[in-house]
Amino acid sequence: MRRLTLPALFPALFLTLLAAEPAFAYVGPGSSLGAVGVVFGLIGAIILSLVSFIWYPVKRLHRKLFRRPATRHPRARIVSRGKRLS
Numbered sequence: 001m002r003r004l005t006l007p008a009l010f011p012a013l014f015l016t017l018l019a020a021e022p023a024f025a026y027v028g029p030g031s032s033l034g035a036v037g038v039v040f041g042l043i044g045a046i047i048l049s050l051v052s053f054i055w056y057p058v059k060r061l062h063r064k065l066f067r068r069p070a071t072r073h074p075r076a077r078i079v080s081r082g083k084r085l086s
Contacts (some may be wrong), residue, residue: 027035
């Protein structure tokens with residue numbers, strides 16, 4: 001059985017586009033703006049999901065590889081036996 005490849009699909013796509021007739025329909029401004037919003041929302045969701053699957057493991061690995069030793073903040077108070085030292 002032969003598999004269809006992308007070059008074999010181009011003539012079919014071209015003929016389909018030639019056979020298409022215009023649709024005489026009106027899309028109001030509210031529904032068209034809603035459709036554009038849905039498309040942008042889907043694109044944004046896909047991009048954010050890819051970023052979350054890629055970025056957070058990379059960030060965790062970077063922190064693990066380049067971890068600094070724990071140091072105290074210069075303005076941190078030093079407490080010894082309940083007495084504050086300055």
